[in-house]
Amino acid sequence: MKFNRHIFICTNHREAGTRPSCGHDNGLELVTAFKKAIKDRGLNTDIRAQKAGCLDACEWGPSLVVYPEGVFYKHVTLADVDEIVEEHIINNRPVVRLVNTFEKL
Numbered sequence: 756m757k758f759n760r761h762i763f764i765c766t767n768h769r770e771a772g773t774r775p776s777c778g779h780d781n782g783l784e785l786v787t788a789f790k791k792a793i794k795d796r797g798l799n800t801d802i803r804a805q806k807a808g809c810l811d812a813c814e815w816g817p818s819l820v821v822y823p824e825g826v827f828y829k830h831v832t833l834a835d836v837d838e839i840v841e842e843h844i845i846n847n848r849p850v851v852r853l854v855n856t857f858e859k860l
């Protein structure tokens with residue numbers, strides 16, 4: 756199936772004591788929440804949310820990226836899911852306060 760947008764949500768798990776990893780911080784729960792938010796709005800034939808491996812944005816996790824525009828989000832929580840779907844996916848307005856500009860931490 757061809758989708759107009761993909762939301763790739765990092766669920767990568769690393770051993771403790773190494774680089775941080777999104778899978779320790781609701782990665783899989785975020786995938787489930789995005790899938791539900793998309794389906795609840797009848798968008799699941801047009802938009803695909805799925806788990807992804809490391810997006811190399813580990814220090815800003817939980818991280819996700821929306822394609823084709825390539826907008827990265829940082830520190831995403833379950834409480835942010837509806838806002839991202841409503842504002843970015845439906846209204847084409849990325850949620851600026853959560854957009855990852857990869858500034859040094």
Ligand code: FES
Nearest residue numbers: 765777810812813
């Ligand atoms: S572990 Fe999530 S971006 Fe690297």
